Amino acid sequence: MIAFIDSPTGTTQGGASVLQNDAPLLDAYSQTVVNVAKKVSNSVVQIKVSGKKDPRNRQPNEGQGSGSGFVISSDGFVITNNHVVAGATKISALLQDGREFEAQVIGRDPATDIAVLKIYGDALKAVSFGDSKNLQVGQIAIAIGNPYGFQYTVTAGVISALGRSLRSEGGRLIDDVIQTDASLNPGNSGGPLVNSHGEVIGVNTAVILPAQGLCFAVSSNIAAQVAGQLIMKGRVRRGYLGIGGQLINLTDRIMQYNQLQTKTGIYIVSVEADGVAYNSEFQTGDIIVGFEGKPVSSVDDLHKLLIEDTIGRRSQVTILRNNLAKKITVIPGELK
Template sequence: MVKRYTQYLLVLCLLISGAASARGLPELTDLIKENSPAVVKINTMERSQAARGGLPPQYQQEIPDIFRHLLEPRRQQRPVASMGSGFIISADGYIVTNNHVVEGADEVTVTLTDRREYEAKVIGTDSRSDLALLKIEADDLKPAQWGDSEELEVGEWVVAIGSPFGLDYSASAGIVSAMGRSIPNESRENYVPFIQTDVAINPGNSGGPLFNLKGQVVGINSQIYTRSGGSIGLSFAIPASLARDVVAQLKDKGRVDRGWLGVGIQDVDRNLAEAMGIGKPAGALVAQVEAGAPAAAAGILAGDVILRFNGQKILEQGDLPHVVGQTRPGSKVPVDLMRKGERMKLEVTVGALPGQEDDTQQASVKPTADVGGRLGLVVDEIPEALKQRWNVDAGVLVKQVVPGKPGAKAGLRSGDIVAQLGFDAVGDLKEYQAVVKELPADELLPIRFFRAGQPTFRTIQIDD
């Protein structure tokens, strides 16, 4: 009798435990079924310059310059395919994905869940946020709904839908692991406060949506941290609050305007906090103020610790670029800081991040066949402040890169400074126009440019 009672009690405990576990896990079937039609698979094709022949690197230094061009590797055109994910944001065919999914692509094809395929037009891209806006002409589209990423909390369940490794419309789930992660891009810029999750994200998920349990898009899957090439439980998504603003600007202007302060910053450790009278490590310590920058005009000095910017707390140095970048150029905002142990409040007029249009009233340039000339680059003279910042004294500033044109295929971005085309130096806008006019077509040519002050050589080819 006692034994049977014990068995009943054990079964009852297991049932109660199972019911409690079931209540603690979300039911995702309806969410995935309802939102999958908004998710698309993106296939891209680009021409790649494949090197053939040439000397091994260890022997190249021994060849005199005058003969080196005879031994350069031969190159041939070879199509390179890539893939990613995206999602529909409007019934008239606008689609959001990652910039790195479509960057340099000659063809972009979008496949819907019902297997319809469409050639997509790239409306605009933004490398700093790794976002791109596409457009297809199609009917009966079901757009996803934006959510508020500011309301996300660590531990909240989220769902990703995409095409990892080309496996169409795969779903995975997990929780938000952290908010506001600072991850600099390859140009050492840091304008995205990433959402960190443990959702299984793999190659092919890039550009796909991250849903909350309400079925709203709260992030765009962008990066993974991995040593194996696959998911190890560290994935990063672009917050919807930032993405919505970027997408709206791309749709309206074909570019993104960001705020600029003009300071070099570092974190505040425990010793610095004590020395500066803050009490605990917090804020962004100003290590350098650029001459003529908005920070200098506002009276910000090296040694100041910025604690709030436009009313938002700055807990660590990575918070400041996120907040400043999302502030519209021309805005006057308050800055709370600590100077020599005393709190101060200043007002700063936010500038435009160099490399962008700083006149927000100027008519926008739409990417058409006539824009940007033979290279598809809208360029201008380099502002003096930018010359000083990057220690560059000649060249032209790239203000816009037209998708699909030679400049885009060469990997140029808005903000780059072109200093050489072919074998001719480019000193100013007049020289640039003269050199471009004489460049031969259908021939690989060297192009030298500066990105964030770092010189880079690549090749460019004009198709006309």
Template sequence: MRKLLLLGTASVAMIIGTATINSPSADAQSFLRGGDSQALTVDSRGVLTMAPLLERVTPAVVSIETAVKITNRSRRGSSAQMDMLERFFGELPEGMRPDSGSDSDDESDEDLGTRRNSIGSGVIVDAGDGYIVTNHHVIKDADEIFVVLQDRRELEAELVGSDSQTDIAVLKVKASGLKAIPFADSESVKVGDYTVAIGNPFGLGHTVTQGIVSAKGREFGRRSADQYQDFIQTDASINPGNSGGALINSKGELIGINTAIVSRSGGNNGIGFAVPARMAKSVMGQLIENGEVRRGRIGVLIQNITPDLREALDLSTSDGALVSNVVDDSPADKAGLKDGDIIVEFNNERIIDSSDIRNAVSYVEPGERASITYLRDGKRRTTRIDVEMVEEEDRDVLTADAAEDIPAMESFSGATLTDIPESVKTRGGDEGVYVSNVTRGSKAARAGLARGDIIREVDRSSVADLSDFEDAIRDKDGAIALTVERNGQTTFMAVR
């Protein structure tokens, strides 16, 4: 796609340049700038260029260096630089690890000095107060942080706060003559918008690449339960060292903070990801005000709607977040939500999948109220809901080991089912069937069933025991909807 864009740009330059190389018309100038866009312009040389835009914004992009204290112990551990490299390239070979080839058993904390690493980039977003946004993984574990400006001034930076869940950190420097990039409304960003990535790849200093917005709302890798991902994908070249740098639009507005790439070779493959400006700005505001990010919750467990689930549950749409469980006495419980509801809108934002509702709730300050729209039995309902502070909750450990010799059903799509053994402790009572084994690669395994699950419902009707379950699935065609309890939490699955 990037090659096509470049060819297209060259063609425009040739067609218009032939007639207007000395004095381009107002219409040609407007076309090249894309209306209000300022990315491309024909200068006094008659050259199609984005130099004026870059001269305005590149002073706001900084290089970041960190210093870490060196001890015998830290020499044998992973450095921040290795962490950064492995974020892009995956686990490094044994010979490239910092402790490779060392036979020393010395685990003392003897101070051996400091090590400086040039490992990332940052964006000045507030010139008056000296606030800089970068990635959490760029400054993680640093003892000292230094910012190098485009004019080569080196400043020691204060860490205001950092949030690993969004990979955003905020720094502060004291200096005069700083330039900042304004935040864009990242919600207005569209696939196909022109993008420019600015950063410090491989420690080379300011480097500029261009492309388009390839996709929005992206997730990648194995997201842990506490991570928030809503990335802008771009084909502008992003490489190690670009982390924390700026992704801007053709107006010179900040639409994202460059974070990661997907690459099998370690080089740029045109798949880069940036934290959207809205998320970065929200996290920044909380870090500055509170020193931490205070997130809210509404008390639901949610999941995506697969085609099989849509068929099995006879749902009217595949869009939305399916509520698999409502926590007792939570805001969702008080607002009247129930298992099986489909959340389609939150705080006036459309919800397409489970990530959307998670991100939308995270933007609302705990203690505030929001609107929520959901579907129940095909009917659309809207109500108000409180957002409360996320707190760590103790969870009972449920036993998933059953040694009893209980008659089993072994023909349910590769799953072995029994009545619930007495040794298994559950939160939802003793009605249902127990999954004592799942054959690898079977339909049950592909649907998500696992050993230790308890099937409570078939097609939203309760089952009391194995006999009841066999009656419920008899003569069923197509996908069968199962309501499953796992570790005290409920989820929906569809098995054919």
């Protein structure tokens, strides 16, 4: 049935809704984005790099590249993507207020595509991290960055999916990746993905160019953990199991039967052949729910447990195989 507008207020025939009723909703959404942009933009930096080598011919490229980053402490630590700064001979960071600083690389982690820079300036405004474990599909996601060199561009969308895996430039899988339809373009790399409170929930890292709305960010929990180690040690030493996994929900029946403390686990989608790690007891389809007696409910949990001390040491992993809990032995190697 065709509906006709019969009054200036927007009331339609046929029982259609009053258009004016949508106005407060649109205003609320717009106000959220505006407030977040105001809160976060002063912490976002444009990263300019030069002297990077062309991977095809290994010759220095005298032209400049660019990316994004964000300040995480008032004394000038900045997070960006590893691929933005890797191989650069000169790096600078430009703030929204026009100040430009030479940036020093504190540490890089190709495995998660996270890097930490240091700039020296006064009155630097830092952003805070949100807990990516609490994210839900459908909640608002706002990206701020410098696509194609256009400074402080804001795009908004929703979280499209959680628990994705993304292969880094070094060939390793980055787990617990956030998928969003907030538009990203070259130059957004390293910028923050934030929630409606202006908290960082992810570090924008990749986009599938031929597709529409397929954009990815490293979760804030992983980014914060990695950044802390880079600041303290300049590098990340971590155990490595040689598996690819994603988050999976467990049924109440499975939890009760196996007396599990977690409602989720890590579903193993691939197992690499033993190299630096002994992992031949894993099978595709296993679900990891524990490591060394500690519950594991997410990739974040496992990453936190695969610390430097686990490298080269026999460890017990609790898995579900055919819905039954069992323990297997692994020897983590060191992630290179």
